[in-house]
Amino acid sequence: MAEYPVTAATSPKRHRDRMRYDADTVHAILDAGFMAHVSFTVGGRPQLIPLAFGRDGERLYLHTSSGGQLALAARASGAEGVPVAISVTHIDSVVLSRSAMHHSVDYRCVIAHGPLVHVTDPDEQLHAYRVIIDHLVPGRADDVRAPSPKENAQTTVLRLDLDQVAAKVRDHGLAEDPDDLDLPHYAGVVPLTTTRGPIRPDRADQDVPPYLATWLGAS
Structure with missing residues (x-):
């Protein structure tokens, strides 16, 4: 998909010049993020929770505790899914x-709307775990044990198809009023970055696997 459609859910009232609907921009922002915030409503009460996630093409996979309100709502909604909005945001300066x-x-943000569906197929559940784990560290899914039946029972896997989705980007730094330019107050832009620090191994006798060394060296 080259461009996502502009819908009522993805068309803002202000700053439409900041909107991006091309898949490359949307995917890049999602792939660079580690945490998605999921908003939904239960019993008329707004809810918001942060979850790890992973993207597989035009799908997002997430997982959460089976006893949580999002999991309960998704399971109760069946194949229709529970309506949600999901955001992933980076602050650049x-x-x-x-x-x-x-x-x-200055920021980059993706917001997706749609039904969040409970994944019940065991093969897709295992695939979703791998997608989420490899999203955190590429190659990691081959270096862990698979979830046990007990862990599967304690976890609900969720899926959102990327249909109503858009990115919003502010990247122009200062926007001063001309009359303010001669004022004595300090003005400027402070860039912010996310870095990967030195790893803290669980045991001193462990060698860092190649996939992890590559990922650590890419920051």
């Missing part, structure tokens, strides 16, 4: 303006 009103952040 803090924007320090001369004006209080123009302080901001």
Whole structure:
């Protein structure tokens, strides 16, 4: 898919110039993220939870505790799924303006809407685990044991198809009012980055596997 359709759910009221609907941008933002925030409603009460996730083509996989409200709602909704909004956001810089009103952040964000479906097929469940684990560290899924039956019972695997999805990007730094440019207040942009620190092995006699060394060296 080259472009996602513009829908009522993915068309904002303001700053439409910041919207991106191309799949390359959406996928890149998702693939660089580690945590998705999932919003849903149970009994008229808004809920929001952070979950690890992974992308497989045009699908997002997530998992959560089987006793949690999201899992219960997804299982109760059956094949129709529970309506959710999912966001993944990166903060790239803090924007320090001369004006209080123009302080901001540069960011990249993806928001997806749709039904979150409970995955019941055992093969797809195992595939979802691998997708999520390899999203965290590529190659990691081959270096872990598979979930036990007890662990499977304690975990609910969820799937969202990327149909109503868009990215929003602010990347222009300062946006000063011309009348403010001669004010004495400091202004500037503070870049923010995420880095991978030195690994802390569980045992001193462990060698770092090649896939992990490659990933650590790529930061």
